Amino acid sequence: MKFLFFTDSHIRGTTPKNRKDNFYETLKSKFEEIINISKDLDVDYILHGGDWFDRPDISPSIVREFAIIIKGFNKPIYTIAGNHDIYGHNPKTIGRTMLGLLEGTGIVTLLGYDDEMVLKKGGISTKITGRPYNYDIDSEEYYKKYYIVKKPDDVDYTINIIHGMLLSKPFFKGIAYTLLDDIKDTEADITLAGHYHSGFGIKKRNDKFFINTGSIVRISNSLAEIKRKPSVVFVEVKEKIHVEEIQLKTALPGEEVLDREQLEMSKDRNLKLHEFYQGISSKGEYKKIDLFKIIDEITSNQELSREVKEEALRRIGIARESFSKGEEQND
Numbered sequence: 452m453k454f455l456f457f458t459d460s461h462i463r464g465t466t467p468k469n470r471k472d473n474f475y476e477t478l479k480s481k482f483e484e485i486i487n488i489s490k491d492l493d494v495d496y497i498l499h500g501g502d503w504f505d506r507p508d509i510s511p512s513i514v515r516e517f518a519i520i521i522k523g524f525n526k527p528i529y530t531i532a533g534n535h536d537i538y539g540h541n542p543k544t545i546g547r548t549m550l551g552l553l554e555g556t557g558i559v560t561l562l563g564y565d566d567e568m569v570l571k572k573g574g575i576s577t578k579i580t581g582r583p584y585n586y587d588i589d590s591e592e593y594y595k596k597y598y599i600v601k602k603p604d605d606v607d608y609t610i611n612i613i614h615g616m617l618l619s620k621p622f623f624k625g626i627a628y629t630l631l632d633d634i635k636d637t638e639a640d641i642t643l644a645g646h647y648h649s650g651f652g653i654k655k656r657n658d659k660f661f662i663n664t665g666s667i668v669r670i671s672n673s674l675a676e677i678k679r680k681p682s683v684v685f686v687e688v689k690e691k692i693h694v695e696e697i698q699l700k701t702a703l704p705g706e707e708v709l710d711r712e713q714l715e716m717s718k719d720r721n722l723k724l725h726e727f728y729q730g731i732s733s734k735g736e737y738k739k740i741d742l743f744k745i746i747d748e749i750t751s752n753q754e755l756s757r758e759v760k761e762e763a764l765r766r767i768g769i770a771r772e773s774f775s776k777g778e779e780q781n782d
């Protein structure tokens with residue numbers, strides 16, 4: 452039984468300010484390459500780790516174009532919603548989102564917290580579970596119920612797909628995350644994670660695989676992202692598990708797509724922080740800014756010191772309270 456996994460495609464019609472290419476065209480080429488890889492490897496199923504779209508309300512013309520492309524996989528697609536796919540971090544809003552539309556029209560199958568699929572082929576059975584993003588997914592109180600899954604006796608393998616901040620080593624304080632070592636008791640043979648865009652590759656703990664090869668697009672212009680080559684993962688389960696990371700050929704060298712000048716500018720920590728404060732202090736502007744993108748940008752920016760990151764995240768926390776109240780009214 453063969454799978455192809457990729458995550459965090461962040462489909463959008465505009466080009467992020469850090470990118471020098473036509474992001475929309477790049478996205479299309481990447482999807483086309485991934486479809487070709489899936490055909491060449493003759494995979495049975497496509498798995499995606501969430502954040503299909505950059506926002507839940509991407510324009511219909513863009514969704515239409517990508518829906519046509521995604522149908523080209525011509526294989527069942529099992530997936531989950533990421534934080535960018537839903538409104539206000541609320542998984543219950545999926546019915547009014549563009550990912551909900553892909554699900555409703557049968558282009559993808561969304562796995563909710565209580566769903567489990569048992570796939571069978573050639574005498575092998577694999578149980579697939581999905582854990583869409585939720586605000587408490589990495590909380591100390593609840594992370595286990597999302598990350599740790601059971602394996603029934605009557606299946607050969609179990610795969611859990613999750614959209615959460617799973618990391619291989621500790622980050623700085625101020626953002627919730629879950630470490631591989633915290634969840635090594637999971638009975639999932641393979642945990643496939645999205646959400647953390649830089650990824651941690653393919654890791655093994657207690658004979659279990661933990662995989663996040665990162666977003667297929669590079670949005671933030673940190674040094675790590677400039678060096679990173681986006682990739683997908685081929686998984687084959689037979690008598691044993693075979694996993695393989697495949698780098699995308701359509702992903703150009705970081706220097707060619709990410710704006711180095713923007714990175715140089717951000718080296719001035721005070722300037723960066725000043726711009727950030729300006730962004731959130733003007734109310735009209737603020738509503739147009741994706742909070743998680745700000746958090747992603749700050750946390751992945753290697754030019755910022757730990758203290759600056761912590762202070763920024765502390766202030767975001769305060770700003771976020773009033774933001775989510777406003778968002779609920781509009782929703």
Ligand SMILES: [Mn+2]
Binds near residue numbers: 647
């Ligand atoms: Mn994402």
